[in-house]
Amino acid sequence: MNFNKNDLIDSVLKHYYLTFENTLDTADYVPEKFNSKIHKYIFKNMKKSFKKIDKEDRVYQKKVKKELRLEKRLDIKEKRKQKRFRRKEKIKSFFLKVKQLFFTFIKKLFKRKERINKQSNKKKP
Helix, strand or coil, X not given: CCCHHHHHHHHHHHHHHHHHHHHHHCCCCXXXXXXXXXXXXXXXXXXXXXXXXXXXXXXXXXXXXXHHHXXXXXXXXXXXXXXXHHHHHHHHHHHHHHHHHHHHHHHHHHHHHHHHHHHHHHHCC
């Protein structure tokens, strides 16, 4: 969970609290009628700011979701790539073993033929 919206709201509220603080200092010598107009104006601007925050937060959340989807896709692609690599390695190792077995079989066969040839050569003289 990200707290982007909370951070934005905090910054806006700090700004408006400072504004309210300044208007409270004027409460002694400014008529109530003007102070109420100022407060309405401040609230109106604060609502606009919150709408902007909501909009920015939607954009940010959309961006974060997109990044997460992209990251997930990359993870899936990487897993597939690893799986393919393991399969290739298994096939390579299998054929390597088959090759070794084949060559050992051929060597044994040739040794046997050589032995038979030697034996046949011994019998001839």
